[in-house]
Amino acid sequence: MSAVEINDVVKRYGALEVVHGINLSIQPKEFVVLVGPSGCGKSTTLRMVAGLEDISGGTVSIGGRTVNKVAPKDRDVAMVFQNYALYPHLDVAENIAFGLRVRREKKDVVNQAVAEAAHILGLTDYLKRKPADLSGGQRQRVAMGRAIVRKPKVFLFDEPLSNLDAKLRTHMRAEIKLLHRRMEATSIYVTHDQVEAMTLADRIVIMNNGHIEQVGSPMDVFLEPANTFVASFIGSPPMNLIDATISMVDGRPRGVIAGGAGQSLAIPGAFARNTRDGQAVKLGIRPEAMLVNAEASAEAVDCIIDLVEPLGAEALLHGRIDDHPFIAKAETLSAIHDLANVRRLGVDTSRMHVFDTETGRTLKTLA
Numbered sequence: 001m002s003a004v005e006i007n008d009v010v011k012r013y014g015a016l017e018v019v020h021g022i023n024l025s026i027q028p029k030e031f032v033v034l035v036g037p038s039g040c041g042k043s044t045t046l047r048m049v050a051g052l053e054d055i056s057g058g059t060v061s062i063g064g065r066t067v068n069k070v071a072p073k074d075r076d077v078a079m080v081f082q083n084y085a086l087y088p089h090l091d092v093a094e095n096i097a098f099g100l101r102v103r104r105e106k107k108d109v110v111n112q113a114v115a116e117a118a119h120i121l122g123l124t125d126y127l128k129r130k131p132a133d134l135s136g137g138q139r140q141r142v143a144m145g146r147a148i149v150r151k152p153k154v155f156l157f158d159e160p161l162s163n164l165d166a167k168l169r170t171h172m173r174a175e176i177k178l179l180h181r182r183m184e185a186t187s188i189y190v191t192h193d194q195v196e197a198m199t200l201a202d203r204i205v206i207m208n209n210g211h212i213e214q215v216g217s218p219m220d221v222f223l224e225p226a227n228t229f230v231a232s233f234i235g236s237p238p239m240n241l242i243d244a245t246i247s248m249v250d251g252r253p254r255g256v257i258a259g260g261a262g263q264s265l266a267i268p269g270a271f272a273r274n275t276r277d278g279q280a281v282k283l284g285i286r287p288e289a290m291l292v293n294a295e296a297s298a299e300a301v302d303c304i305i306d307l308v309e310p311l312g313a314e315a316l317l318h319g320r321i322d323d324h325p326f327i328a329k330a331e332t333l334s335a336i337h338d339l340a341n342v343r344r345l346g347v348d349t350s351r352m353h354v355f356d357t358e359t360g361r362t363l364k365t366l367a
């Protein structure tokens with residue numbers, strides 16, 4: 001039985017429909033991340049699972065029970081919010097204990113649960129402090145402690161790290177992952193940050209405009225994006241998408257880059273059989289599949305580099321191929337090239353993607 005089942009779920013605010021009939025089955029112990037740009041409906045979806053928003057159509061089930069009409073407190077879920085939602089007048093121990101006290105659990109049960117959670121989260125020395133005297137990361141841990149002690153069927157996280165600075169966010173991300181390994185609790189996590197999604201998720205659900213674009217493991221969605229939206233959302237810097245037209249050369253399709261002098265790249269085998277002569281496509285080339293050492297590549301294109309951004313071991317090259325902007329990634333340590341003066345880049349076409357321009361869908365036959 002799935003832990004959470006979302007069936008044809010719709011959300012409307014008056015006449016405005018913001019979630020358009022989505023389907024998702026979440027397995028027990030699974031860590032699922034809903035990711036997408038601002039306004040795509042991920043928080044609304046999570047809040048419908050939590051019971052904080054009414055469901056306009058379809059059903060949500062938790063542990064096999066339809067919960068559409070069940071009050072949030074009776075759904076056996078615990079939610080961790082971005083703004084922590086701690087009680088400022090209560091100390092850490094009282095904040096963690098709050099849900100158990102409401103349930104009128106016995107005092108020694110509460111004390112033991114709080115001690116355990118504090119130990120897991122490294123809060124033992126802070127139990128008597130008020131939230132105002134804690135760092136952002138510590139406050140977020142208290143919020144997680146409050147969720148843990150309730151031992152819910154499902155943890156729901158709504159952008160829990162977005163108020164933290166970059167370093168702390170990386171640290172807390174690792175903590176959440178370790179916590180999940182330890183507790184093995186089914187978790188649904190909402191973020192707009194694709195790096196957070198990639199690092200935390202067993203499965204990523206990519207949402208856009210109230211629809212689900214693709215569901216898969218982090219590597220699946222990275223290696224086999226179903227469409228241009230997923231391709232440009234997952235991966236940093238994003239995949240370059242270059243307009244081209246398919247042209248058959250000696251019976252093999254090549255993508256001729258639009259609006260230029262006819263430069264072209266070989267369409268990889270997995271995409272080739274779904275192309276047709278004259279078809280408008282987008283060639284999807286990840287920055288790391290563009291190679292400074294063009295002479296060593298079977299396929300290459302002429303380009304102009306406008307800007308080199310050194311990142312340390314790597315540099316990002318911002319440039320143009322026939323007026324199409326692109327970003328390439330180069331290793332600075334091994335490259336003997338003067339990166340600003342690179343005029344030709346190799347393309348590892350075995351790692352190239354091809355999308356139909358009209359539908360945006362990949363031309364690869366996905367399993």
Ligand SMILES: Nc1ncnc2c1ncn2[C@@H]1O[C@H](COP(=O)(O)OP(=O)(O)OP(=O)(O)O)[C@@H](O)[C@H]1O
Nearest residue numbers: 013016018036037038039040041042043044045192
């Ligand atoms: N109470 C409301 N009334 C009307 N429209 C709403 C309401 N709440 C949310 N929306 C709209 O629903 C859509 C989805 O919102 P939601 O908060 O789920 O997006 P999100 O993907 O979580 O974005 P963000 O990352 O910015 O929170 C948005 O277009 C938003 O404007």
